[in-house]
Structure formats: C-alpha cells, structure tokens
Amino acid sequence: MAQYESSTQDRAVALRETLVSLSILGEEDLAALKGCLNRVAPEDVAVVLGDLDTEERLAIFKALPSVESRATVLEETDQQTRSDLLEGLSEEERSEVIGEMPVDDLVDALDELSEAEQERIIADLEEEEAEDVRELRQYEPDSAGGMMTSEFLAAPLGATSGEALATVQGNLTAEVISYVYVISGAGQLKGVVSIRDLLKARPETAVEEYMETDIVKVEVETDREEVAAVVDKYNLPVIPVVDSSGSIRGIVTFDDVLDAVQDEHSEDMLRMAGTTAIHPYYEPIYMGVAKRLPFLLVTLTGCIGVLLVQEHFKELITLPGLMLMVLPIVHLISGLSGNVAVVTSTVFVRGLATGEIYPGRISRAVWQELFIGLLIGLVIAVLVGLVLSLFFQEKYGSAIILVVVCGLFASIAWAAVIGALVPVFCRRFGIDPAIASGPFVTITVDISASFIFLLFVLLMLSDAAPATG
Amino acid sequence: MAQYESSTQDRAVALRETLVSLSILGEEDLAALKGCLNRVAPEDVAVVLGDLDTEERLAIFKALPSVESRATVLEETDQQTRSDLLEGLSEEERSEVIGEMPVDDLVDALDELSEAEQERIIADLEEEEAEDVRELRQYEPDSAGGMMTSEFLAAPLGATSGEALATVQGNLTAEVISYVYVISGAGQLKGVVSIRDLLKARPETAVEEYMETDIVKVEVETDREEVAAVVDKYNLPVIPVVDSSGSIRGIVTFDDVLDAVQDEHSEDMLRMAGTTAIHPYYEPIYMGVAKRLPFLLVTLTGCIGVLLVQEHFKELITLPGLMLMVLPIVHLISGLSGNVAVVTSTVFVRGLATGEIYPGRISRAVWQELFIGLLIGLVIAVLVGLVLSLFFQEKYGSAIILVVVCGLFASIAWAAVIGALVPVFCRRFGIDPAIASGPFVTITVDISASFIFLLFVLLMLSDAAPATG
Numbered sequence: 001m002a003q004y005e006s007s008t009q010d011r012a013v014a015l016r017e018t019l020v021s022l023s024i025l026g027e028e029d030l031a032a033l034k035g036c037l038n039r040v041a042p043e044d045v046a047v048v049l050g051d052l053d054t055e056e057r058l059a060i061f062k063a064l065p066s067v068e069s070r071a072t073v074l075e076e077t078d079q080q081t082r083s084d085l086l087e088g089l090s091e092e093e094r095s096e097v098i099g100e101m102p103v104d105d106l107v108d109a110l111d112e113l114s115e116a117e118q119e120r121i122i123a124d125l126e127e128e129e130a131e132d133v134r135e136l137r138q139y140e141p142d143s144a145g146g147m148m149t150s151e152f153l154a155a156p157l158g159a160t161s162g163e164a165l166a167t168v169q170g171n172l173t174a175e176v177i178s179y180v181y182v183i184s185g186a187g188q189l190k191g192v193v194s195i196r197d198l199l200k201a202r203p204e205t206a207v208e209e210y211m212e213t214d215i216v217k218v219e220v221e222t223d224r225e226e227v228a229a230v231v232d233k234y235n236l237p238v239i240p241v242v243d244s245s246g247s248i249r250g251i252v253t254f255d256d257v258l259d260a261v262q263d264e265h266s267e268d269m270l271r272m273a274g275t276t277a278i279h280p281y282y283e284p285i286y287m288g289v290a291k292r293l294p295f296l297l298v299t300l301t302g303c304i305g306v307l308l309v310q311e312h313f314k315e316l317i318t319l320p321g322l323m324l325m326v327l328p329i330v331h332l333i334s335g336l337s338g339n340v341a342v343v344t345s346t347v348f349v350r351g352l353a354t355g356e357i358y359p360g361r362i363s364r365a366v367w368q369e370l371f372i373g374l375l376i377g378l379v380i381a382v383l384v385g386l387v388l389s390l391f392f393q394e395k396y397g398s399a400i401i402l403v404v405v406c407g408l409f410a411s412i413a414w415a416a417v418i419g420a421l422v423p424v425f426c427r428r429f430g431i432d433p434a435i436a437s438g439p440f441v442t443i444t445v446d447i448s449a450s451f452i453f454l455l456f457v458l459l460m461l462s463d464a465a466p467a468t469g
Numbered sequence: 470m471a472q473y474e475s476s477t478q479d480r481a482v483a484l485r486e487t488l489v490s491l492s493i494l495g496e497e498d499l500a501a502l503k504g505c506l507n508r509v510a511p512e513d514v515a516v517v518l519g520d521l522d523t524e525e526r527l528a529i530f531k532a533l534p535s536v537e538s539r540a541t542v543l544e545e546t547d548q549q550t551r552s553d554l555l556e557g558l559s560e561e562e563r564s565e566v567i568g569e570m571p572v573d574d575l576v577d578a579l580d581e582l583s584e585a586e587q588e589r590i591i592a593d594l595e596e597e598e599a600e601d602v603r604e605l606r607q608y609e610p611d612s613a614g615g616m617m618t619s620e621f622l623a624a625p626l627g628a629t630s631g632e633a634l635a636t637v638q639g640n641l642t643a644e645v646i647s648y649v650y651v652i653s654g655a656g657q658l659k660g661v662v663s664i665r666d667l668l669k670a671r672p673e674t675a676v677e678e679y680m681e682t683d684i685v686k687v688e689v690e691t692d693r694e695e696v697a698a699v700v701d702k703y704n705l706p707v708i709p710v711v712d713s714s715g716s717i718r719g720i721v722t723f724d725d726v727l728d729a730v731q732d733e734h735s736e737d738m739l740r741m742a743g744t745t746a747i748h749p750y751y752e753p754i755y756m757g758v759a760k761r762l763p764f765l766l767v768t769l770t771g772c773i774g775v776l777l778v779q780e781h782f783k784e785l786i787t788l789p790g791l792m793l794m795v796l797p798i799v800h801l802i803s804g805l806s807g808n809v810a811v812v813t814s815t816v817f818v819r820g821l822a823t824g825e826i827y828p829g830r831i832s833r834a835v836w837q838e839l840f841i842g843l844l845i846g847l848v849i850a851v852l853v854g855l856v857l858s859l860f861f862q863e864k865y866g867s868a869i870i871l872v873v874v875c876g877l878f879a880s881i882a883w884a885a886v887i888g889a890l891v892p893v894f895c896r897r898f899g900i901d902p903a904i905a906s907g908p909f910v911t912i913t914v915d916i917s918a919s920f921i922f923l924l925f926v927l928l929m930l931s932d933a934a935p936a937t938g
Contacts, residue, residue: 043702172665196641232731233512235724237706254723255704265734266819273815281825281834288841292812331800343761346742350735356750365750372757
C-alpha cells in the first residue's frame with residue numbers, strides 16, 4: 001500500500017465489479033452480496049453506487065446490512081445517486097432510512113425531493129425532529145445556519161459539573177460530546193465547558209466556575225467560507241452558531257467545514273476557468289454546454305474587441321510590410337501580458353479570500369505587484385529584443401524591434417496593475433473576485449495590451465519606414 | 470455583525486493600530502499594552518504581527534500575558550514573522566516558548582532556524598520530547614508523517630475499560646482525548662476505543678470486547694492530499710498513522726488536515742495561474758519575479774511557436790488581402806479554443822483530485838467533454854459566421870467566412886479533447902496534472918488551433934481568391 005491513492009481507486013473499481021456481479025445473480029446470491037457489503041465501509045459503497053444504473057443501485061442499497069449503513073450511504077453519495085435512490089424506495093423504507101440521518105444531512109437530502117414528498121417525510125418525523133428540520137430549512141445552504149446541526153449538548157446556568165457530565169453520558173450518541181454549552185434561561189449562550197474539564201472537576205462544583213466565556217462563534221447567516229476561515233484560524237473541532245439575539249441555534253462540526261472547504265475549492269478552481277462547480281460526469285451534456293457558453297461569449301466579445309482595435313489601427317498604418325509584422329507581435333504581447341494578469345489576479349483573489357490581504361495591506365501589495373510586473377516586463381522585453389535582433393534585424397530593422405521591446409515592457413507592467421486592481425475593485429463593490437478574475441481580467445488586458453502596443457507603433461513609427469515593404 | 474467577514478478585517482486593522490500605538494509609548498504604557506493583549510485572542514495577535522516591523526513585533530510578543538499565548542502566536546503567525554520573532558528572542562526565552570508548542574508545530578518552527586540553533590533547542594528538550602522531534606523531522610512535511618503528532622493515547626491489548634479511561638483522565642492535556650488506541654506488545658495498532666464507549670462501559674470489561682478493529686488509517690508516507698481525502702470521506706476528527714509494519718507512529722488531527730486542504734487550495738489556484746504557493750506580501754519582490762518567470766518563458770516559447778506556424782503559412786498564402794484577414798482571425802480562434810481547453814482541463818484536474826473521476830470513469834468523461842466541445846464549437850462557429858456574414862460579407866466573401874466557421878468548429882472541438890487528455894496522460898505518467906494544466910494546455914492548443922485553422926485555409930482556399938486583394 002505504498003501508493004495509497006491508486007490503491008483506493010483500484011479498490012473502488014474491484015468493489016464495483018464484485019457488487020455488480022453479485023447483484024445480478026439473483027436470490028441465491030443475495031446472501032453473498034450481503035456478506036460482501038457487511039465487510040465494506042458504507043462510504044466506499046456510496047462512491048461505487050455513483051457508477052451504476054438505477055436497478056443495480058437499488059438492489060445493492062437494499063442489501064445493505066443495517067439502516068445506519070443505508071443512512072451513511074445516502075449522506076455520502078453524490079446528489080444524483082441520492083435522489084435516484086430516494087425515488088426508488090417505498091414510502092416506508094424511505095422514512096425509516098431518513099429517520100436515521102443526522103438532521104443537517106436530512107435537510108440536504110430533502111432538497112432533492114418533490115414538495116409533497118418533503119412534507120410527507122417531515123410529517124413522519126417525531127415532533128421535536130420535525131421542528132429542527134423546519135428551522136434548518138430556513139437558512140441558506142451556504143451559510144452557517146445551513147451547515148449546522150441543531151443537535152448539541154446544553155446545560156443551564158447554575159448546573160454542577162456532575163449534572164453536565166450526566167448530560168454527556170445520557171447523550172452518548174450525539175454527534176459531538178466534547179463540549180457542553182451553558183445557556184441562560186432565555187437561551188443565550190453564556191459559556192462552554194469541555195469534556196476534559198468535566199472529567200477533571202469535582203462533581204459538585206458549578207460549571208460557571210471553570211466554563212470558558214470568551215467563546216468564538218458565528219451567526220446563522222455567516223457565509224460558509226467565513227465559517228471555514230474562523231474554524232481554521234482558531235483550530236476548532238466544533239463552533240457554536242448563534243442568532244442575532246445571541247441565542248445558540250446549533251453547532252457546525254469540522255466535517256461540514258471540510259466539505260465546505262472542498263466545495264469552495266472546486267468552485268474557485270472552476271470559476272477561474274469560467275465554469276461552475278459540479279463535475280460534468282454527474283450531469284447531462286447540455287448542462288455542461290449551458291454553463292460554459294456564457295463565459296465563452298465574454299471571451300468572444302473580447303476577441304471581437306481586439307479585432308476592432310486592430311481594424312482601427314490597420315487603416316492608420318499604411319505600410320503593408322509593417323502590418324504583416326505587427327499582427328503576430330500583438331498576438332505574442334497579449335498572450336504574455338494575459339498570463340501576467342491572470343497570475344497577479346489569482347494571487348490577489350486568493351490573498352483576499354484567505355485574509356493574507358486585507359484593507360490595511362492592499363496598497364503595499366498592489367505596489368509590490370507593479371514592481372514585479374515592471375521587472376518581469378523588463379526581462380521578457382530584453383529577451384524578445386535579443387531574439388528579434390539576432391534573427392529578424394535585417395528583415396524588420398531596429399526601429400520596429402525597439403517598438404516591440406518598449407510595447408512589450410509597457411503592456412506587461414500594465415497587465416500586472418490591472419490584475420491586482422480588478423479583484424480589489426470587485427471586492428469594494430461587492431462582486432465576488434473569484435468570478436471576475438477569470439475571463440474579465442484576461443479580456444481587459446487583451447484589449448488594452450493590443451492598444452498600448454499599437455499606440456507605441458503609431459507614436460514611434462509614424463515617420464519611420466520598415467526595412468521591408 | 471451582519472457582515473462577519475469585513476468586521477473581522479476591520480477588527481484586525483483596529484487591533485493593529487491599538488497595539489502599535491501602545492507598544493511605542495514606553496514603560497508606563499506597558500501595563501496598558503499587557504491589559505489589551507490579555508483581552509485579545511493570541512490567534513488575532515498572530516495575524517496582526519505580520520504587518521509590523523521587527524521592533525514592534527518583539528515588543529508586543531514579549532508583552533503577551535503567558536508562555537502559552539506566546540506559543541500560540543508562534544504557531545499561528547506566518548513563516549516570515551515566526552523566524553523573525555525566534556531570532557529576536559534570547560536563548561532562554563526561546564527554549565521556554567518552544568517547549569510549550571505541540572511537537573508537530575515545533576518541528577515546523579525548527580525548519581526556519583539555523584542547524585546549530587536547531588540542535589541547541591532539541592538538546593534543551595526533555596529526552597522523550599527530543600526523541601519525538603527527531604522522529605517527526607525524518608518525514609516529508611507534505612506527508613502524513615510530517616502532519617502527525619506523536620502525542621496520542623494508547624492502551625495495551627488486555628487492558629480494561631477502567632484502565633483505558635484512567636489513561637484518558639491522566640492525560641487530559643493531550644491534543645486528542647476522544648480516542649484510545651489499543652496496541653499489541655509489538656506496537657501494532659489492533660483497535661480503537663472512543664471516549665463514548667469508555668463512558669458507557671463497565672470499568673471491568675476488557676477493551677477488546679467493544680474496540681473497533683476495522684480502522685481507517687494512513688501510512689507515514691501518504692501524501693497530505695490523500696490524507697485529506699480519506700478524512701473527508703470518512704468524516705474523521707482524527708486518523709491514526711502507521712508505519713509499514715503496522716505500528717502506530719502518531720495521529721493526524723482535523724486542524725492539520727484543514728491547514729493542508731487550505732494550502733493545497735492555494736497551491737492549486739496559483740499553479741493554475743503559473744506561480745507558487747505563498748502570497749508575495751510575505752516575500753521579497755525578486756522572489757515573485759523568480760517564481761513566475763519560468764512559466765512565462767513557457768508562454769513565450771509557445772507564442773514564438775505560433776509566430777513560426779504563421780510565418781510558415783505566410784509564404785504559402787501569397788494573397789496579401791487574405792493575410793490581413795487571417796492573422797486577426799487566428800487570434801480569435803486561439804483565444805476561444807484556449808478558453809475551452811482550460812475549462813476542460815480544470816474540470817478534469819479537479820475531478821481526478823477529488824476522486825469524482827477515476828480509471829473506471831475516464832473514458833466516459835473524455836467522450837462527454839468531446840461532445841460538449843463539439844456542441845460549444847457549433848454554437849460559437851454559427852454565431853461568428855452570422856456576425857461575419859452580416860458585417861464583413863462584402864469585404865471578405867463567403868468562401869473565407871466558411872473557412873473561418875469550419876476552422877473555429879474544428880479548433881474548439883480539438884481543444885476540448887486536448888484539455889481532457891493532457892491531465893489524464895499526466896496522471897498516467899506520474900506528473901502532477903495541476904501543474905501541466907495551466908501553461909502547457911494553453912500553449913498546445915494555441916499552436917494546434919492556429920495550425921488547424923491555417924490548414925483549413927490552405928485546403929479550402931488554395932484556388933479561391935478573396936474579395937479584396
């Protein structure tokens with residue numbers, strides 16, 4: 001198992017083949033299938049089910065050894081498979097397995113069913129749980145409220161350590177037993193005691209004596225990215241979520257934070273490339289087309305903009321030999337400065353997102369990017385100048401080569417500034433910089449780099465004649 | 470506090486100003502500075518110190534209320550600030566604060582000191598801790614061994630629940646008290662019992678009776694990205710790390726996984742843009758230039774390749790009017806197909822990384838990308854055809870417009886295939902797809918798109934004459 005990664009994938013492929021072959025063999029092999037499922041983690045089954053057709057999925061799902069393992073498979077599988085499975089179950093099977101899911105995962109699963117079906121399932125729940133589900137459904141899925149579970153341990157102000165420890169021992173199946181939240185009569189979060197403290201304290205001491213009162217918490221509407229940043233900064237396995245009145249509404253656990261971070265990661269990566277979060281493997285082809293086309297139209301508009309700039313200058317530059325030279329060079333210049341701009345904007349988008357860059361640091365960071373851009377521009381311009389002098393000196397003459405070098409230098413420095421400022425302005429005006437950084441920066445730079453270069457041509461060569469004509 | 474994100478940043482700015490003004494006021498205000506620091510989380514101080522100069526940093530650091538808070542600041546601040554602070558402390562202060570850090574963070578901090586200094590600090594540690602530090606330093610920082618802490622709770626096979634619970638109660642300051650690992654005489658990891666079980670079980674029962682033996686674990690050399698994937702899949706707050714003989718060497722906790730995921734996120738985002746992981750705010754300008762130039766040279770080489778392709782065809786196409794038209798169109802085509810290729814490769818890189826795509830799924834996913842590329846190519850080609858027909862029909866004639874439309878279609882479909890296959894081949898040959906996807910895909914497509922288009926021009930227009938000349 002030196003190469004863990006490939007071995008988990010190989011295992012998934014082998015498991016899929018075993019399960020499929022067992023699931024189609026009929027009654028007498030059901031026992032073999034059940035035996036196999038008994039030895040496999042439900043999380044692994046969840047991944048494999050995504051590759052199968054509806055019939056195979058259901059056969060395997062129903063052969064799972066326990067309602068707990070069925071619930072885990074539903075929680076961990078992809079969205080498409082989950083709604084497929086839920087649709088394929090009888091009402092009774094469905095409410096049984098859904099009753100076993102943690103409240104927060106249940107709410108996510110409900111989203112994929114019809115309105116009527118949702119109501120029916122909620123009606124089947126115990127009153128307290130139904131109440132929790134209704135509350136959680138009010139919150140945005142991307143907020144702390146949407147990530148939290150309302151199942152947490154609480155003790156009233158005035159409780160003793162013994163009473164708080166009894167709360168833990170009476171709720172050993174709760175998702176988190178490491179912390180007991182201390183709550184006032186009005187529901188306000190007043191403090192937190194850890195199981196470490198409870199194991200240490202004498203049973204008759206009051207929890208107030210050693211509870212932590214300086215609690216790191218988030219509000220129900222806090223964005224999941226910010227929740228992840230807070231959890232990451234303070235290394236918290238669980239964070240309480242309060243409403244605007246300071247009452248505790250739930251807790252967010254590290255596994256939901258990890259899921260959120262992975263989701264944000266996927267979203268950022270794909271946004272940078274001008275598309276959205278889910279892998280097309282899980283969706284029909286037309287969806288992939290529909291999601292990507294709008295961003296390509298931005299590129300198309302930009303390219304047409306470049307053509308128009310070139311078209312405009314074409315009439316001003318009447319020397320045909322120069323023209324043949326200028327257009328490929330514009331291609332080179334916009335390629336290079338586009339690359340510089342994307343690097344710079346990515347660095348800024350990330351810096352703003354992680355908090356490495358915040359208002360007090362922006363100006364120094366922008367200056368720094370400008371200097372980096374100037375230096376990179378200088379190196380590239382000199383390199384290109386050398387190549388052109390060596391191989392094209394005779395063909396184009398020194399004047400044109402000098403123009404290319406200066407234009408390249410100016411465009412690259414300008415690209416660095418654009419790349420740094422676009423994310424900053426986006427943030428100031430409340431637009432997500434991760435969206436703007438992709439197509440928009442490239443296009444802005446593409447057009448402006450062409451423009452800067454052609455301006456140089458006009459200014460410097462209005463009197464000069466190229467060596468060829 | 471509706472906008473949590475901006476408020477944390479505002480707080481950081483305000484805190485920085487307060488701390489700086491207090492730190493420069495001299496003796497009589499040291500009490501005020503200490504009072505202020507007493508009310509602020511060390512994690513917040515850690516962020517602020519990054520903005521200050523060495524003298525201010527040291528003054529504030531030394532005024533921190535306890536050696537624990539100093540250790541936390543060292544753990545949480547950025548690398549540059551950490552080595553700055555460590556250098557500014559006296560030997561005694563340094564070994565005091567370093568002794569307070571968890572072993573895994575201590576190992577990271579040591580990396581930033583000179584060899585002699587490292588030896589001196591290790592010599593100052595207690596023997597057991599020094600042993601742990603020496604062991605952890607053997608592992609790659611990006612592996613499970615480099616992420617783990619060797620401080621975990623263990624009980625021998627044959628222990629009773631009461632004894633295991635006593636182990637927990639005797640080690641309440643350990644980083645993780647939720648799990649006790651059951652170990653054979655030879656050090657082999659045989660099982661795990663949770664504190665839930667220990668709180669439930671009668672003290673005289675043997676831990677073997679209810680310990681979990683089907684343990685999800687990683688090996689010391691497992692890559693951190695894979696550790697994160699396993700933790701994410703099985704929702705584990707802590708995962709044991711074993712060596713090749715199956716002996717437990719340490720545990721990796723969720724907070725180190727979260728740090729690893731955030732680091733990988735930054736790395737992937739910046740790699741995509743052709744640069745490396747740290748924000749330039751924390752490093753000198755020449756480092757930013759040195760890191761980015763190599764990738765720009767790839768772009769430069771590619772652009773020169775495009776110029777050479779164009780140059781080659783230029784001699785074949787002798788009609789000057791056609792030439793004027795062809796070059797800007799090549800710009801448009803490579804812009805659009807470059808965008809398609811980057812989107813496709815990003816989707817693939819992510820899919821491979823998250824496990825959404827694995828060997829059993831690759832061929833379907835590649836076909837799907839080809840179909841998406843064909844459809845997008847069709848839409849874009851028809852759109853461009855319409856625009857050209859409306860505005861440039863007279864100038865260029867139908868034949869050229871038809872060539873543009875067909876070339877565009879072919880290039881975009883081709884770009885989708887390249888974008889999907891490059892990451893797959895990289896993976897097969899053991900190259901990190903996140904690196905290859907950025908500059909290399911763009912450049913491959915840039916050159917091949919120009920080539921495909923110009924081939925179309927040659928094939929279709931070898932006899933036709935353009936409307937202008």
